[in-house]
Amino acid sequence: MAQIELTDVRKSFDSLEVIHGVNLSVPDGCFVVVVGPSGCGKSTLLRMVAGLEDVSAGAIAIGGRDVTALEPKDRNVAMVFQNYALYPHLTVARNIAFGLELRGTPKAEIKQRVERAASILHLDGLLERKPRQLSGGQRQRVAMGRAIVREPDVFLFDEPLSNLDAKLRVTMRLEIRRIHESLGATSLYVTHDQVEAMTMGDVLVVMNDGHVEQIGAPLDVYERPASTFVASFIGSPPMNFLTADIEDREVRFDAGRMTMHHAELPRGSAILGVRPEHLRIDPEATDFEMSVRMVEAHGAETIVHGISGRHDVTVRLAGSHRIRPQDILPLAAERGHLHLFDIERGRRIA
DSSP states (O other): OEEEEEEEEEEEEEEEEEEOOOOOOOEETEEEEEOTTTTTTTTHHHHHHHTSSSSSSEEEETEEETTTSSSSGTEEEEEEETTOOOOOTTTHHHHHHHHHHHHOOOOHHHHHHHHHHHHTTTTTTTTSSOOHHHHHHHHHHHHHHHHTTTOOSEEEEESTTTTTTTTHHHHHHHHHHHHHHTTOOEEEEEEHHHHHHHHHEEEEEEEETEHHHHHHHHHHHHSSSHHHHHHHHHHSOOOOEEHHEEEEEEEEEETTEOOEEEEEEEEEEEEEEEEEGGGEEEEESSSSEEEEEEEEESEEEEEEEEEEEEEEEEEEESOOOOTTTOOOOEEEEGGGGGGEETTOOOOOOO
């Protein structure tokens, strides 16, 4: 396998720049997830690594080799697409072997590689079936098998689970991680699903509008988001934001006030952020109150949506609760989980 290095990579379509100077290092054997909303440039970035899109500026290296100007076939990468891209008239075995056959790989070696990939992917009994005889999850595993048999330096995944139902996505998340760990592969995985990103990645790359907003371990990104965008995109339900004024250690907003214990706080206006799970109902609380608008009862947890002053607020509570619309809830915020962001740019300040 091999390390991936992106140095000030840019992409323009005519005069419109859509990727704005991305710098990224993917260590050998690491599983990196690029996550962001639709249209943020993540798939374009992946296609540039694959060689399917030209790089307008900057450089891409794989295993220390500059591949910026190389054709896809010369980069030794394998890509798994969203739509599987299987040949309907070929068997599972022939679909997996197709790339090797084009290269002129000896038949005995093809058979050995296909059988190994089928064993890894639990496709042993399906090799003579056609794609139409397979489930969505089985088709995705066949597409992965075609990538595995090539023994590439890098695996690239372009939203491979987005066509699957919710239950099957969970299963396939586990499968892809299991395969990654068994192969020790270097993988770059693109998704718009932040649950996929949090549960699958060793490292997250959060993108927004062609820029990298933050790079870090999933829990680090979750616990210390670099911006209001990251804080709202990573985490479900998203973080609550309240416009506040700061004086000394006191944070005041239209529906309440609280003291923060950070070592240093800026004076003036800022955005106070607190995640729904870091708010609790407390009859003795003096932080602020919320008027309930809607309650989502999930059994294991309860999501309460409401309004406090002029701010929408969401609270996530463990277990079941008898809360109804129009109820007034006294809320307390966990002091160790408060965030402050610059009001102009939305960047983290505390």
